[in-house]
Amino acid sequence: MSSEAPRGTGTLLIVSSPSGAGKTTLCTKLRAEFPSIGFSVSYTTRPPRPGEEDGVHYHFVTKDRFQEMAADDEFAEYALVHGNMYGTAARQVGDALAAGRDLLFDIDFQGGRQLRQRFPDSVVLVFILPPSLRELEQRLRRRATDADEVIARRLKVARSEMAHYDEYDYLIVNDDLDTAYDALRAIYVAALHQRPRLAHRARALLEGQEALPW
Numbered sequence: 145m146s147s148e149a150p151r152g153t154g155t156l157l158i159v160s161s162p163s164g165a166g167k168t169t170l171c172t173k174l175r176a177e178f179p180s181i182g183f184s185v186s187y188t189t190r191p192p193r194p195g196e197e198d199g200v201h202y203h204f205v206t207k208d209r210f211q212e213m214a215a216d217d218e219f220a221e222y223a224l225v226h227g228n229m230y231g232t233a234a235r236q237v238g239d240a241l242a243a244g245r246d247l248l249f250d251i252d253f254q255g256g257r258q259l260r261q262r263f264p265d266s267v268v269l270v271f272i273l274p275p276s277l278r279e280l281e282q283r284l285r286r287r288a289t290d291a292d293e294v295i296a297r298r299l300k301v302a303r304s305e306m307a308h309y310d311e312y313d314y315l316i317v318n319d320d321l322d323t324a325y326d327a328l329r330a331i332y333v334a335a336l337h338q339r340p341r342l343a344h345r346a347r348a349l350l351e352g353q354e355a356l357p358w
C-alpha cells in the first residue's frame with residue numbers, strides 16, 4: 145500500500161420523488177450542510193426554467209445532442225421523464241467513485257434502478273413522499289414554475305412514480321420540512337459510517353499503525 149491515505153468508497157445518494165414533493169428543497173439543504181458531497185448535474189432536453197443556469201442545475205442540450213451522447217454510451221443511465229430526456233454522465237459517476245467522493249442525484253425511479261444495477265455496492269436510494277396528493281398539487285401551484293397543463297400532467301404521473309416506492313431503501317414523508325430533512329441527513333450520515341467506508345481505519349489500527357487523520 146502506498147504512503148498515501150487509502151480512500152473510502154464513495155456513496156451514490158439517489159433521491160427521487162414525484163414532482164413537487166420537495167426533493168430539490170431537501171437536496172439543497174443537504175448540500176448546504178455537507179459541501180463536500182458532489183451534485184450530479186444531469187443532461188436534459190427540457191427547456192430551462194427561469195433562474196436555472198446551464199451547467200449548474202442541468203446541462204441543457206438539444207434532442208439531437210442527447211441522442212448522440214446516448215449512442216456514444218456517455219450516460220450511466222438515462223430515461224424519458226415527463227416527455228423530456230434526462231441522463232447522468234457516466235464520466236461524472238466514474239470520476240466520483242474513483243476519487244472516493246460522494247455524489248447526490250435528483251433522478252427518477254428509472255434512473256435509480258439503472259444505477260442500482262450498475263453500481264449495486266455504492267447506491268443508497270431514498271424516495272420522498274408528499275403528505276397527501278392534495279398537498280402535492282398545492283406545492284406545485286405555489287412553486288409557480290409550471291403551466292397548468294404541465295402541473296396536470298405531473299400530478300397524473302405522480303401516482304405511477306410513487307408505485308415504485310418498493311425499489312427504494314428509505315422512504316421519507318415530507319410533511320414538516322425540518323423533520324424530513326433530519327431523516328435525509330440521518331440516512332446520509334449513516335451511509336458515511338457503513339463498514340466498507342471505514343474498514344481501512346479498522347485495518348490500520350489492527351496493523352498497529354497510529355490512527356491517521358483520514
Ligand SMILES: Nc1nc2c(ncn2[C@@H]2O[C@H](COP(=O)(O)OP(=O)(O)O)[C@@H](O)[C@H]2O)c(=O)[nH]1
Pocket residue numbers: 160161162163164168186187190221222223225226230231232250251252253254255256
Ligand atoms: N433518470 C433520470 N431522471 C432525472 C435526471 N435528472 C432529473 N431527473 C428527474 O426528472 C424529473 C423532472 O425533473 P425536473 O424537470 O427538474 O422537474 P421537478 O421534478 O419538478 O424538479 C424528476 O423526477 C427528476 O428527478 C436524470 O439524469 N436521470
Ligand SMILES: Nc1ncnc2c1ncn2[C@@H]1O[C@H](COP(=O)(O)OP(=O)(O)O)[C@@H](O)[C@H]1O
Pocket residue numbers: 161162163164165166167168169170283284286287318319320321322324
Ligand atoms: N415540507 C414542505 N412544506 C411545505 N412546502 C414545501 C415543503 N417542501 C418543499 N416545499 C415547497 O414545495 C414546492 C416543491 O418543492 P421542490 O423542492 O421544488 O420539489 P421537487 O424538486 O420534488 O419537484 C417548492 O415551492 C418548495 O418550496
